[in-house]
Amino acid sequence: MTKILTTVAALAYGVREACSRFCGAARARMVIDGLLRGGISTSKAAARPPHSKIIASIFVLSVIMPLARAQAPASGSATAKSESASTATGTQSPLQKTIEAYLRNLYALGPEVQLAISAPKESVAGLLETTVDVKTPENTQTAKFYLSKDGKYLIRGDVSDLSKDPLAETLMQIQTKGAPSLGDPKAPVTLVEFSDFECPVCRSLHDVLRGLLPNYPQVRVVFKDYPIEILHPWARTAALAGHCAYEQDPAAFWKLYDAIYDHQDIISAENAWMKMTEYAGQAGLNSDAFRACLASKEAGAAVDESRENGQQLDVSSTPTVFVNGRRLVGADARLLEQYIQYELTKLKPTKTADRK
Numbered sequence: 001m002t003k004i005l006t007t008v009a010a011l012a013y014g015v016r017e018a019c020s021r022f023c024g025a026a027r028a029r030m031v032i033d034g035l036l037r038g039g040i041s042t043s044k045a046a047a048r049p050p051h052s053k054i055i056a057s058i059f060v061l062s063v064i065m066p067l068a069r070a071q072a073p074a075s076g077s078a079t080a081k082s083e084s085a086s087t088a089t090g091t092q093s094p095l096q097k098t099i100e101a102y103l104r105n106l107y108a109l110g111p112e113v114q115l116a117i118s119a120p121k122e123s124v125a126g127l128l129e130t131t132v133d134v135k136t137p138e139n140t141q142t143a144k145f146y147l148s149k150d151g152k153y154l155i156r157g158d159v160s161d162l163s164k165d166p167l168a169e170t171l172m173q174i175q176t177k178g179a180p181s182l183g184d185p186k187a188p189v190t191l192v193e194f195s196d197f198e199c200p201v202c203r204s205l206h207d208v209l210r211g212l213l214p215n216y217p218q219v220r221v222v223f224k225d226y227p228i229e230i231l232h233p234w235a236r237t238a239a240l241a242g243h244c245a246y247e248q249d250p251a252a253f254w255k256l257y258d259a260i261y262d263h264q265d266i267i268s269a270e271n272a273w274m275k276m277t278e279y280a281g282q283a284g285l286n287s288d289a290f291r292a293c294l295a296s297k298e299a300g301a302a303v304d305e306s307r308e309n310g311q312q313l314d315v316s317s318t319p320t321v322f323v324n325g326r327r328l329v330g331a332d333a334r335l336l337e338q339y340i341q342y343e344l345t346k347l348k349p350t351k352t353a354d355r356k
Contacts, residue, residue, distance in 0.1 A: 095120065095151050096130075102154070103132065112136060120147050124159050141316055167325030174322060175309045176222045178302070180246045180253040183213075183220035189324055189343045192222045194310045196318040197239060197260045198232035198267075205319045205331035206261040212333065216340055223257065225306040226318050234272035237294075239303045241276035244293035248285050255283035 092100075096117040103115060116133040123129035128147040133140065146155040160166055174192050193209075195202040213219060225242065227235035238260050246253040259279040260267070267275050273294070280290045293299050310320070321328045323339040 092117070093119065095147075098151075099130070099132070099145075099154060124161075127155070127159065144314075170313065170322065170327070171325040173309070173312055174325070175305075179306070180223045180242070180250060180257075181220060182223075182254055184217070185220065187218055187220035188347055189216070189219045189340055190222060191219055191340075192224060192322040194224045194226040194306075194313075194315045194318060194320045196225075196227050196232055196235045197242070198235040198264065199228070199318045200264070201331050202319045203261045203264050205321070206257070208331050208333045208336065210258075212337060212340075216344075218344060219340060223253070224310060225303050226310045226315055226320070227303065227307065228318060233269035234267060236303065237269075237272040237276060238267075239306075240294050240299045241280065241290075243299050243302050244290050245280060245283060245285060247293060247299075248289060249283075252280075252283040252285055256280065259283070 096119065099117050100115050103109065104113075109115065114133075114135040116135070118131045118133075120128035120130045123146060126149065128149060130145050130147060132143045132145060134143070143156065146157070146159060147153065148155070176190075176192065191209075193205065195205065209221065213221065223242070225239040227239045229236050241260070242253055242256055245256045256276075256279050259282065260276075263275070263279075276294070277287060277291060281287050313320075313322075317329060319329075319331060321336065323336070324343050326339050328335055328339060
């Protein structure tokens, strides 16, 4: 178990609480905040308020010890087999029931919140893996957990292979083909931004980048749509507009990008279509072709594909940024610059190399 614990870590998303206040996030998002949050939960720690503020960007361990069970589960692969058998019969296993009961008690989840615990399956590092789906009338989100095979520990975090580059898999998953980009295609630092045009924190990131990028010509920016429609009613319309602008003229996308964020306060679900067409005209685009594109299935499919790529990367809130594969959630200018400078520092030759 010690070896497992040394390789399991979860990044606490304190920034998400700020996003929840600004973006009006639903209860399911707050529930997921608790599930994703760090800290060791025991019978004493469980009394801590589930939505207390957490310092962002601290790697911590989340181990949940469930309540005593009437019967201990079978060990090893037998546990996974018994759980799979329960799923096959459409019933919830004792372990799944224990996990649900524990989470409901820990986060004070009433009957209006639906929890679906998947049957644990064999995973890495001698662990079992399960997912928790949280659903309310307003939102749905999913969190991945790991279980010790004795059914005693529930672990929220990432299992890292210390022999591999921790960012390589992320970089392989990020799809940038066909996405708007700004800067030198051969730039040593690539910043991939998953954003929602209606999210106020995304607008803050836009303002941060506007001030930061002129100082870093070594950085290339790639924009990826991640509209959260259940919270932001005109975000998808804006995402479609951005795609259609890019299809007509890649440079025009960035004019729309600026216009939408600069005028975010005056855009609404009622006037979004009109505003997008207006900004497209100001960017020099053909209005008829632009409107036809907005209504096309192809544009919708492109936005969906971008969002699905974000889900593959476990993006669950906006903005989420990847700097050469390193994740940052929110619009923290200091941390963003730290990531950029770190990547640029790696390019500088060492003094030993200079002497050679």
